[in-house]
Amino acid sequence: MDLDVDYLLANPTDPELVANQRLCLNGRHIERIAPSPDLAGASRRVAMPPFANAHDHGRGFPTLSVGIADGPLEIWMARLGLEPRALSYLSTACAFTRMAEAGIGAVVHCHNTQDGRRLLEEAKGVAQAAQQVGIRVAFALPFAGENPFVYGETADLARFVDNPQAHPQLWAERHKRTLEEGLRIFEELKALETDTFSIQFGPVGPQWTNRETLEKIAEISAAENRRVHMHFLETKLQRDWADHHFPQGIVTYFDEIGLLSPRLTLAHCVWLQPWELDLLIQRGVTIACNLSSNMRLCSGFPPLPQIVRSGITFGIGLDGMALEDDDDILREARLVKGITQALAPGIDGPGDMNLMLPACLKALMQDGRYIVTGSRDGGRLAAGEVADVVVLDTGRIHATAPAMPLTPDILMSRLTHQDVDRLIINGKTIVENGRCRTVSRSDIEAELRSTARFIDARTNTDRQVHDLQMQDGIRRFYRSGAHLA
Known part of the structure; x- marks a missing residue:
């Protein structure tokens, strides 16, 4: 050709x-x-070279379109149960076609399960969507199970919610995958790997993953040279939780268990401290920045001037939360450039265009691709x-x-x-x-809309009342310091 x-x-x-x-x-x-x-x-x-989306969730329905308003992450997450149930193939095929049409040729897909008992089936649907659309996809298999509603016990949250019996999600039985079950699924998924589809460990975040799991993943990652991708220090509440539960420092703990390495990508890193960034640089860790998401979910900004000045490998991710829900990663790269320049003004700062233009292009086309593939091949013509x-x-x-x-x-x-x-x-x-041309976006979106099952059958008024009760309970939970118990 x-x-x-x-x-x-x-x-x-x-x-x-x-x-x-x-x-x-x-x-x-x-x-x-x-x-x-x-x-x-x-x-x-x-x-x-094509663009790389260094961190995403592959949602077929943008959250705003199904009534999940932007807001503080800890409140926003509690409303994710409103997402319609759909075949994972349809949902991710819609997302991947949107990305492809935005010039994105590679993505890390951090999977959110809709049914914890069907993770393997859902993962196979994502693999099918990746194969049919044809972009490069790294599937971050989720390992989680801790703190599903708040960073603490659900029973403690219930004490802060008005009329807790009216919120069945607080009492519903939840499937909690064992570490062994997660590793078994991981082994089965390896058979689906191709030169454009790979599997990464995806411990969702330290507040959602127990220490045994983190330590086992660190061990296997080193033994198999397998990449790990996780959310990290996205919000101030997560920072407070980490400082309380890891008094030696959570980054120090990661280093002690061997998790810090060039195989590890940490997404967000909004509340990263300078000494922690220094240690990440020493260990060759990569960062995925997600500024639109951080803005929409009230999380703050990562230390962009320090990240750019340090030369650490970083990619640009949409997190399923592009400013206009259009997967426009070119606009996202402009946010990285513009906000860095605003946070570090002056002719000698890291916001200087002589540094920022190649830094953003490299993050967009090379470093993000490395986060997806684990290889320095590609990213140039x-x-x-x-x-x-x-x-x-x-x-x-x-x-x-x-x-x-x-x-x-x-x-x-x-x-x-x-x-x-x-x-x-x-x-x-x-x-x-x-x-x-590999998958018709209009056809796949129409099929998704016609087959999705919206599970919340309450009237809008009832739902608003229940939402407000839950949101108020979550706020009171955190104000009380219960997450630091």
Whole structure:
């Protein structure tokens, strides 16, 4: 396959646009790149490495669309039970097609189970969706079971909820997978791995995972060179909980059990302390930043200037919470750039464009991909590299300023998901003319809507009353300090 483009951005760490290029793809690899004799510099089509979504949950229905309002994470999580029940294949296929059409060629999928007893079946549905859509997917198998409603005992929460008997979820029997059951499922899923689908350990977060599980995962990760992906210090309440339950320091504990390594990705890291970042850097840990989610869920911002200045490997994740629920990771990268510049103003800070542009492009195209695949292969366009390419049409951004010179900074500042023209993964065309051709997005979304089961049958008034009671109870629980008991 020959691909002629007006401009080529081959390496995000050295963002230079080269005009009039032809990419010759041979199977799963780029055979050669040479000047194109058929173009005259129309400045419309730009090829670059695909984008990587370093942390997501693959929701077919954005949470706002099913009545789950944005708000503090600990309140928001309590309402996730309102999500409609749907086949995991349909839900994740919808999410993956949206991502593909936004130029995302790789993603870490952190799976939220809808039925804890059917995790293996749900995981197989995700694998099927990944295979059919065709983007690179790392499936982070969830290991959890602790603190399902609050960071503490459910019975303690019930003491703070008005009319607790009216909230059956507080008393319902919950399936709690044993560590052995989780490891058995993990072993079965290994048979589904391909060169575009892999399995990672996904201890959901330290407040939701017991120490035995964390220590066992650290041991197996080292023995098998297997990646681990987990949420970490996303909110102030999680910071307080960690400081109380790990007086030696939770990052110190992770280091003691051998969890800190280049195999580990920590998502969010909003409440990370400077000495903890230093230790993560020493151990080669990677970070997934999720700024839209942090804004929408009232979590705060990670220490972006320190992260950028340190040179730690970090990726950019949407967390299923893009600002407009459109999976626009280009806009997310602009948030990283813009907020870093705002937090570190001045000509000598890490917000300086000479540093920020390549840092954001590298996070978007290379480091995020490493978080997904665990390999430094890819993330650049050159002979012998894997045939992963995204092509964007700059016609829209040129329409308002036709004489504007095309530069990497202009691309970073103006392009959005709607400018994606083509996505090629592993030599296979996934998106063409802005539409996913492997799975029809409109068809799969229609099937999801027609088959999803909305489980909350209460009237809107009843639901609002119950929601307010639960939210008020959760707030009182945390105000009391019960999570530090």
